[in-house]
Amino acid sequence: MDSFIEIDGNRIGFDFVRKPWIKNSYLKFDEDRLVVVSRNEKAMQKIISKHRPWISKHYKQIKNTVRLFDSNSIFYNSKRYNAGYVKSDSRPKADIWGDNLIIYAPSNESAERFIDRTIRDDTAKALSELAMRKAEQLNERFREVRIRRCRKWGVCRSDRTITFNYCISMLPEELQDYIASHEVAHLKEMNHSGKFWEVVSFLCPDYRRLRRELRNYDSKRRRVYQQAQAENLT
Numbered sequence: 001m002d003s004f005i006e007i008d009g010n011r012i013g014f015d016f017v018r019k020p021w022i023k024n025s026y027l028k029f030d031e032d033r034l035v036v037v038s039r040n041e042k043a044m045q046k047i048i049s050k051h052r053p054w055i056s057k058h059y060k061q062i063k064n065t066v067r068l069f070d071s072n073s074i075f076y077n078s079k080r081y082n083a084g085y086v087k088s089d090s091r092p093k094a095d096i097w098g099d100n101l102i103i104y105a106p107s108n109e110s111a112e113r114f115i116d117r118t119i120r121d122d123t124a125k126a127l128s129e130l131a132m133r134k135a136e137q138l139n140e141r142f143r144e145v146r147i148r149r150c151r152k153w154g155v156c157r158s159d160r161t162i163t164f165n166y167c168i169s170m171l172p173e174e175l176q177d178y179i180a181s182h183e184v185a186h187l188k189e190m191n192h193s194g195k196f197w198e199v200v201s202f203l204c205p206d207y208r209r210l211r212r213e214l215r216n217y218d219s220k221r222r223r224v225y226q227q228a229q230a231e232n233l234t
């Protein structure tokens with residue numbers, strides 16, 4: 001039976017895991033499904049009604065999250081594609097057919113490496129150009145732009161080196177613009193003071209909205225290219 005609860009107009013699917021030996025019930029989310037672990041039905045009902053606001057808040061957060069890498073899809077040039085890998089002895093390459101992005105490569109690993117390299121090259125090109133343009137607007141210079149696989153979207157160090165996350169080119173362009181503006185603004189102000197945000201606003205007037213929007217994006221790397229899924233696509 002498919003169980004669900006309704007909170008704030010959302011129909012949230014949930015699974016009840018019965019563990020008669022546990023004293024305290026708990027809640028967690030598995031993707032967008034709520035999992036309730038309790039010793040019995042009554043304890044389950046009780047914890048749900050007690051934590052309705054928590055459930056609602058987390059559910060909305062999960063629903064709003066945009067994952068750049070998913071188990072079977074990927075963002076490319078700000079658009080989501082169904083992604084799949086097809087075994088091929090030629091050099092790795094990618095093809096786009098409608099909403100499908102297919103990577104041809106000799107192995108799953110080489111497909112992964114190929115897509116990482118492509119994303120990294122796109123980001124290096126786009127963000128170097130953006131940072132250069134923004135720095136010119138401020139009459140500032142940076143030492144170097146680096147592209148890394150890291151947790152943050154960007155970092156600007158006091159030696160004027162700017163590091164960008166390697167998958168920024170997957171984001172919508174206005175978010176790329178905000179990230180570049182933010183890091184370049186640090187060339188003038190090495191802090192997050194009011195003065196710093198004035199510089200950001202000069203480079204990117206809509207920064208408040210974009211900064212909020214960026215919080216919905218999750219750049220965590222997931223393996224994308226399962227061969228079986230690729231077969232479904234072709």
Ligand SMILES: [Zn+2]
Pocket residue numbers: 182186191192
């Ligand atoms: Zn900063």
